[in-house]
Amino acid sequence: MLPLTILYQDDDLVAVHKPAGLLVHRSQLARGEREFLLQRLRNQLNRRVYPVHRLDRPTSGVMVFGFSSEVAARLSASFSERQVEKRYLAVVRGVAPEQERLDYPLREEDGTRPKAQMPAMPAMTDIRRLDSVELPVQVDRYPVARYSLVEARPLTGRRHQIRRHLSRRGYPIIGDAKHGKSIHNRFFAERFAAPRLLLAATWLAFDHPQQAKRVQLSCALDDTMTALFEHLGWAGHLPLDSVRTPPCSEGRSSISPV
Known part of the structure; x- marks a missing residue:
């Protein structure tokens, strides 16, 4: 098993690249699983780490852990208070809008109660189309297939927010078994x-x-998405692993903080 990629580490916290398909920690919904990011990182560093935020199991990318419960609690509060900037890259079906704010309210999905009993909560995601491609193949009912590379910036933190917002807008993420479309998911699995x-x-x-x-962290894509971007002509949008640590008064984005 390859070691986890460490993006940043100091005396207080560590940031790693979470592989796609890996659970962050044990949960009631995955009782049969034996491998978790939290335990792998503890074993690799030979010290305790404390989770700060979450990523869905199928999502890859940067995750931060504290080396103490106090540091993790402070960082978690920053996430809750929208003081953290987050950006995602997603491949979606169709030609997505050039730029748009999605603000569909979402019901929380915690698996403990029926959805009808859970109130819809405010949710906002800013999206921006970075690129698109038209393939001369019929995947669904159209003679050509169109897909887009989208940057998503969630301004709230609802469960599966980016996946649900893009699906609701009509641009589901490829490979999303729950909110996407299986015919396009199969096409990418078989063709790419x-x-x-x-x-x-x-x-x-x-x-x-x-x-x-x-702390500003950029995380490279994994081999699967990197190869796909290169095949579709999107290599210019590939991010690299990088770290910047300007003073707190510098380096903030003009986009509303998450």
Whole structure:
């Protein structure tokens, strides 16, 4: 088993690249699973780590852990208070809007109660089309197939928010078994060897909980998405692993913080 890619580490926290398909920690919904990101990271570093936020199991990308429960709690509060910038890359069906804010309310999906009993909560995601492609093949009912590369910036933190918002808008993420369309999912699995959710957390920026600096992390895509981008002519949009740590007063995006 290959070691996890460490994107950033200091005395207080560590950031890693979470592989697609790996659960972050044990849950009641996956009792039979034996492998978890939390335990792999503890074993690799030979020390305890504490989760700060979450990524869906099929989503890859940057995740942060604290080395103490106090640091993790401070970072979690930053996420809850929308002081953290998050960016994702997604491959979607169709030609997505050039830029748009999606603000469909979403019911929380915690698996403990029927959805009808759960109130719809405000949710916002900013999306931007970075590129698109038209393939001369009939996948569904049209003679050609169109797909887009979308950058998504969630401004709230509802469960499966990006996946549900894009699906609701009519541009489901390829590989999404729950909110997508199976015929397009199969096409990407068979034609491009991409049989997974094509969603990756590629950027995270937050104020360090112990130091007067802002940590900005960029995370490269995994081999599956990298090969796909190169095949579709999107190699110019491939992110790289990188770290910047400007003072807290610098480096903030003009986009509303998440």
